[in-house]
Amino acid sequence: MNQYPDLNTSPRILLGPGPSMVHPRVLRAMAHPLVGHLDPQFVQLMTEVQELLRYVFETENKITFPVSGTGSAGMDAAVCNFVEPGMPVLACVNGYFGGRLCEMASRYGADLTRLDRAWGTVFEPKEIDDALKSKPAKLVMIVMAETSTGALQPLEEIAKIVHNHGALLLVDCVTSLGGMPVKIDETGIDIAYSGTQKCLGVPPGLAPLTVNGRAVEALHVRKTPVPSWYFDITAVEHYWGPERTYHHTAPISMNYALREGLRMVQEEGLEARFKRHHENAELFWNGLKDLGLEPVVEIAYRLPSLTTIKVPEGVDAAQVCSRLLNEYNIEIAGGLGAFKGKIWRVGLMGYSSSRENVVLLLAALDRILNH
Amino acid sequence: MNQYPDLNTSPRILLGPGPSMVHPRVLRAMAHPLVGHLDPQFVQLMTEVQELLRYVFETENKITFPVSGTGSAGMDAAVCNFVEPGMPVLACVNGYFGGRLCEMASRYGADLTRLDRAWGTVFEPKEIDDALKSKPAKLVMIVMAETSTGALQPLEEIAKIVHNHGALLLVDCVTSLGGMPVKIDETGIDIAYSGTQKCLGVPPGLAPLTVNGRAVEALHVRKTPVPSWYFDITAVEHYWGPERTYHHTAPISMNYALREGLRMVQEEGLEARFKRHHENAELFWNGLKDLGLEPVVEIAYRLPSLTTIKVPEGVDAAQVCSRLLNEYNIEIAGGLGAFKGKIWRVGLMGYSSSRENVVLLLAALDRILNH
Numbered sequence: 001m002n003q004y005p006d007l008n009t010s011p012r013i014l015l016g017p018g019p020s021m022v023h024p025r026v027l028r029a030m031a032h033p034l035v036g037h038l039d040p041q042f043v044q045l046m047t048e049v050q051e052l053l054r055y056v057f058e059t060e061n062k063i064t065f066p067v068s069g070t071g072s073a074g075m076d077a078a079v080c081n082f083v084e085p086g087m088p089v090l091a092c093v094n095g096y097f098g099g100r101l102c103e104m105a106s107r108y109g110a111d112l113t114r115l116d117r118a119w120g121t122v123f124e125p126k127e128i129d130d131a132l133k134s135k136p137a138k139l140v141m142i143v144m145a146e147t148s149t150g151a152l153q154p155l156e157e158i159a160k161i162v163h164n165h166g167a168l169l170l171v172d173c174v175t176s177l178g179g180m181p182v183k184i185d186e187t188g189i190d191i192a193y194s195g196t197q198k199c200l201g202v203p204p205g206l207a208p209l210t211v212n213g214r215a216v217e218a219l220h221v222r223k224t225p226v227p228s229w230y231f232d233i234t235a236v237e238h239y240w241g242p243e244r245t246y247h248h249t250a251p252i253s254m255n256y257a258l259r260e261g262l263r264m265v266q267e268e269g270l271e272a273r274f275k276r277h278h279e280n281a282e283l284f285w286n287g288l289k290d291l292g293l294e295p296v297v298e299i300a301y302r303l304p305s306l307t308t309i310k311v312p313e314g315v316d317a318a319q320v321c322s323r324l325l326n327e328y329n330i331e332i333a334g335g336l337g338a339f340k341g342k343i344w345r346v347g348l349m350g351y352s353s354s355r356e357n358v359v360l361l362l363a364a365l366d367r368i369l370n371h
Numbered sequence: 372m373n374q375y376p377d378l379n380t381s382p383r384i385l386l387g388p389g390p391s392m393v394h395p396r397v398l399r400a401m402a403h404p405l406v407g408h409l410d411p412q413f414v415q416l417m418t419e420v421q422e423l424l425r426y427v428f429e430t431e432n433k434i435t436f437p438v439s440g441t442g443s444a445g446m447d448a449a450v451c452n453f454v455e456p457g458m459p460v461l462a463c464v465n466g467y468f469g470g471r472l473c474e475m476a477s478r479y480g481a482d483l484t485r486l487d488r489a490w491g492t493v494f495e496p497k498e499i500d501d502a503l504k505s506k507p508a509k510l511v512m513i514v515m516a517e518t519s520t521g522a523l524q525p526l527e528e529i530a531k532i533v534h535n536h537g538a539l540l541l542v543d544c545v546t547s548l549g550g551m552p553v554k555i556d557e558t559g560i561d562i563a564y565s566g567t568q569k570c571l572g573v574p575p576g577l578a579p580l581t582v583n584g585r586a587v588e589a590l591h592v593r594k595t596p597v598p599s600w601y602f603d604i605t606a607v608e609h610y611w612g613p614e615r616t617y618h619h620t621a622p623i624s625m626n627y628a629l630r631e632g633l634r635m636v637q638e639e640g641l642e643a644r645f646k647r648h649h650e651n652a653e654l655f656w657n658g659l660k661d662l663g664l665e666p667v668v669e670i671a672y673r674l675p676s677l678t679t680i681k682v683p684e685g686v687d688a689a690q691v692c693s694r695l696l697n698e699y700n701i702e703i704a705g706g707l708g709a710f711k712g713k714i715w716r717v718g719l720m721g722y723s724s725s726r727e728n729v730v731l732l733l734a735a736l737d738r739i740l741n742h
Contacts, residue, residue: 004419004634007627009412011404019405019623030624031402033382034390034574036702041380048375068576069440069601072619076601104600197620203405205439205576205622227598229475230440230447246707248443249568251576252390253401254625256378263375331407336617 012325013352015361016333017147017175017306017345019197019204020352022257026202029260030253037250046240049255052262056177056200056270057192057210059184063233065240066206066258068251071174071195074207076104077231078170078193082139082215084224085109090137090167092123096148096336097172101141108227113137119338120149120296120308125157132165138218139168144182145175147198148336150297150308150345152180159188168215174198177208178265179277179305179349190215196254199277199305201350202261205254209233261350277304280353284346287362291369296343305353308335309344312369317341320368328364383696384723386732387704388518388546388677388716390568390575391723393628397573400631401624408621417611420626423633427548427571427641428563428581430555434604436611437577437629439622442545442566445578447475448602449541449564453510453586455595456480461508461538463494467519467707468543472512479598484508490709491520491667491679496528503536509589510539515553516546518569519707521668521679521716523551530559539586545569548579549636550648550676550720561586567625570648570676572721573632576625580604632721648675651724655717658733662740667714676724679706680715683740688712691739699735 014021035042046065053064067077079101083089089110091102094117105112115131117123128140140162144153155171162169170191173182179199184192190212197204211219211233219234226232230248239247265273281304285295288309296308311317317334321344324330335343348358385392406413417436424435438448450472454460460481462473465488476483486502488494499511511533515524526542533540541562544553550570555563561583568575582590582604590605597603601619610618636644652675656666659680667679682688688705692715695701706714719729 002419002422004423004630004637007400007403007416007631009403009406009410009416012406012410014405014407016407018620019407022405022624027402027404029378031398032378032380033398034385034393035380035383036385036387036390036704037575038704039380039383039696039702045378045380048373051373052375069444070620070622073440073444073601076599080599100600107596107598107600195620197623203622203624204408204620205625225478227478228447228451228602229471229478230444231599249389249441249566249575251441251574251625252568253393253574253628254576254622257624259375260378266375325410331410333407333409 010329013330013357015346015348015352015357016331017347018195018349020201020347020349022203023201023264023351025264026257026260029256030203032256034252037252038244038246042252043244045255045259049259049262050240052259052266053208056262056265057182057184058186059210061184061210061212063216063237064210066208066255067231068248069207070204071207074193074195074209075101075172077207077209078191079104080108080228080231081219081226081233082168082170082191083108083110084222086111087139088135088137090115090131090140092128092142094121094123094149094151095119095143095146097143097146101172105141120151122151122153122301123158125161128158129161132161132167136165137167139170141170143172145173145303145305147175147306148339150303150306151301152303155187155189163188168218175303175305178273180274184210196258196261199349200261200265202257205251206258277348277353280348280355280358281307283355284348284358284362287358291362291366305347305349307346309346311342311344315369317344323368324364330361330364381700384701384728386717386719386723386728387702388718389566389720391572391718391720393574394572394635394722396635397628397631400627401574403627405623408623409615409617413623414615416626416630420630420633421611423630423637424579427633427636428553428555429557430581432555432581432583434587434608435581437579437626438602439619440578441575442578445564445566445580446472446543448578448580449562450475451479451599451602452590452597452604453539453541453562454479454481455593457482458510459506459508461486461502461511463499463513465492465494465520465522466490466514466517468514468517472543476512491522493522493524493672494529496532499529500532503532503538507536508538510541512541514543516544516674516676518546518677519710521674521677522672523674526558526560534559539589546674546676549644551645555581567629567632570720571632571636573628576622577629648719648724651719651726651729652678654726655719655729655733658729662733662737676718676720678717680717682713682715686740688715694739695735701732701735
C-alpha cells in the first residue's frame with residue numbers, strides 16, 4: 001500500500017466562490033484540544049455560538065444554531081423541515097442554487113411552482129405577487145446572494161408580499177451572511193441558512209440556521225414527520241436549547257472555529273465589516289473597468305462578496321483560472337451550469353476581502369490577459 | 372452585547388463514548404491553511420483519504436468516502452439511500468443506536484419489522500434466520516459495536532443468512548472502525564458507516580461510509596429518488612469518483628484531519644492497533660475486578676473500545692462522573708435510555724486507548740469510590 005507524505009498543500013490565496021481564506025486565529029482555534037459534546041465547557045460554548053450567530057443574522061430568533069454539515073446541509077435541513085408531500089411551494093430561480101432548492105423540494109414531495117428569471121438578474125416584487133395570486137403557496141424559496149451569478153436579491157418588499165399571501169419565506173444566505181446586512185427580523189425572513197466558509201471566514205463544515213416563531217408554528221403542525229432524523233429541527237433544538245439533550249455529537253473543532261470566526265466579526269463590528277466588503281468590491285470593480293472587463297450583474301444588484309465577470313471573446317476561461325492558480329497561487333472559479341465557460345467568479349469574502357488581495361488579483365489578471 | 376474571552380477549554384482526558392482524544396499531529400493538520408474543494412491538491416487528498424479508508428474498512432469497495440457530517444449523518448445517509456417507502460426492513464435492536472436506526476427507517480417509510488433483544492446481549496444467527504423466514508426483508512440493519520451497551524455483535528454467520536434470504540446487510544461501525552477488525556469484504560457487509568471521533572482519533576464531523584457492488588445495484592434500481600439531496604450517494608459519488616464533479620463544498624479542514632488520523636492508523640498498522648485496543652481494555656477489565664466493579668457485557672462479546680460497568684447499589688452514577696470531571700479532568704459517561712443511571716460507559720478509543728489513561732482512571736475511580 002502507498003505511503004503518504006506529510007500534509008503539504010499550498011497556502012492558497014482563495015478568491016473563488018468559497019471556501020475563503022481563514023484567519024490564523026480561527027485556524028489556531030481548530031487545533032485546540034477537544035472537550036466532550038456534553039461537557040459543561042462545550043455547553044457554554046454552544047450558548048456563545050448561538051448568541052454570536054443571532055448578532056450576525058440580526059435576529060432574536062431562539063432557534064438559531066449551526067447545522068452539523070456544510071452549507072448544502074443547511075439548505076437540505078431548511079427544505080426538509082418546511083416542505084411536506086403535496087405542499088404548494090413557490091421557488092424563485094435565477095441561478096444554480098435556486099435550481100438546487102427546487103431539486104430538494106421536489107424530492108420531499110412539494111407541489112412545486114418554479115418561477116424562472118434570467119441568470120444574473122433579480123426578481124421584482126410584483127412577479128412574486130402575481131405568481132402567488134395565480135397559484136397560492138405555503139412556502140416561498142429564494143436566494144439572497146446567488147453564488148452562481150453574483151446577483152443580490154432585495155427582499156424587503158418580497159417578504160411583505162409573501163406574508164400577505166400567508167406563506168413563509170425561506171432565504172438562502174450562504175454568500176451574504178457576514179459580508180452584508182441580512183436583517184432577518186427587520187426584513188421578516190422566516191427561515192434562513194448559510195455556510196461558514198464564505199463571508200464568515202471559517203472553514204466549511206457548519207451551516208448556520210435561524211427560524212422564527214411563525215416558522216416554528218408551521219413545524220409543530222406538520223402532518224408527517226420530518227424525513228431526515230439528522231436534520232429534524234424539532235429534535236436538534238433540544239440539544240441546542242436550554243435542556244441540551246443529546247441528539248448527535250456536535251463537530252467540536254468546527255464549533256471552536258465558528259466561535260472564533262464570529263468573535264472576529266463582533267470585534268470588527270457588522271457595519272465596519274460590511275463597509276470593508278463593499279470598499280474592496282468597489283476597488284475591484286474599478287480595476288476591472290481599467291482592464292476592459294465587464295461584470296455580469298448591473299451595479300445596483302451586484303454582490304459585494306462575489307463578482308461575476310464576462311469572459312472576453314477569444315479568451316479560454318479555464319486556462320486563465322489555471323494560470324492564476326499555477327503561476328500566482330490564486331484561486332478564482334469559472335461559471336456553473338448556464339454560465340459554464342462564459343464567466344469568472346471572484347469572491348472577496350471574510351478574511352479574503354482585503355485591499356492587497358484585490359490589487360494582486362488585478363495585477364495578475366492584467367499580466368495574463370494583456371501581456 | 373457580551374464580549375467573549377479567548378477559547379480556553381480544558382485539555383480533557385476523554386474516556387467517554389466519544390469524542391476520544393485527538394493526537395497533536397491530527398490537531399496540527401486541522402490548523403493547516405485551506406485550499407479550495409476543487410483544487411488539484413485537494414482532489415489528490417480526497418484520493419488518499421479514500422485509499423486509507425479502504426485500508427481501515429478492509430474493503431475494495433469503490434464507493435468509500437466520508438459523508439460530510441457526523442456519525443449520525445452517516446447513519447441517516449445509509450438509511451435514506453437504501454430504504455424506500457413500503458420496503459420490508461428488518462431492524463435488530465439491542466441498544467439505543469439500533470433504536471435510532473428504526474426511527475430513521477420509519478421516517479423514510481420502511482415496512483419495519485423490529486427484532487428486540489435485551490440490552491447488553493447480542494443476536495444469535497438463528498434469530499435473524501427465523502425472523503427473515505417469518506417475514507422476508509430486503510434490508511437487514513444491525514449495530515456491530517453498540518455504543519449504548521458495550522456489546523460486540525459477531526456478523527459472519529448473520530451476513531451469510533441475510534444474503535441467503537436475498538437481503539442486504541447494513542451495519543453500524545461507529546464504535547468499531549479503527550479499533551477492531553471490521554472486515555467489510557471478508558464478512559460480506561454490504562453497507563457500513565462510521566464516525567471519525569471514536570477509534571480513528573479524529574474530531575467529530577465526518578462519517579466514513581462504504582458500499583459494495585450489490586448495494587450499488589440496489590441503489591440504481593430504486594423506484595423513488597433518495598429523499599435527501601445532500602446524502603444521495605448516486606450524486607456524491609461523482610464528486611468522490613474519478614470525475615470529481617462539484618456536489619457540495621467538502622469540509623476541507625476535517626478532511627485534513629481525517630487524512631492525518633488515517634495515516635497514523637496506517638503507520639501503526641491495523642493488527643498492532645487492534646492489539647493495543649485489546650490490551651488496554653483487558654488491563655482496564657482486570658483493574659475493575661480489583662475494584663469490585665462488574666462489566667455489563669460478558670467477556671466473549673465485550674467491546675475493546677467501550678466498556679460498560681454496572682453502577683454498584685447506593686452509588687450515584689452521575690455524581691461519580693461529575694467528580695471525575697471536576698477533580699481529575701477525566702470524562703466518562705453514564706447510560707442512555709434503558710441504562711440511564713444504571714451504568715457507566717468508558718471509552719478506550721484511538722489515541723485515548725493508552726496504558727497511562729487506564730491506570731489513571733482506575734486510580735481515580737478507586738479514590739472516589741473507596742476513600
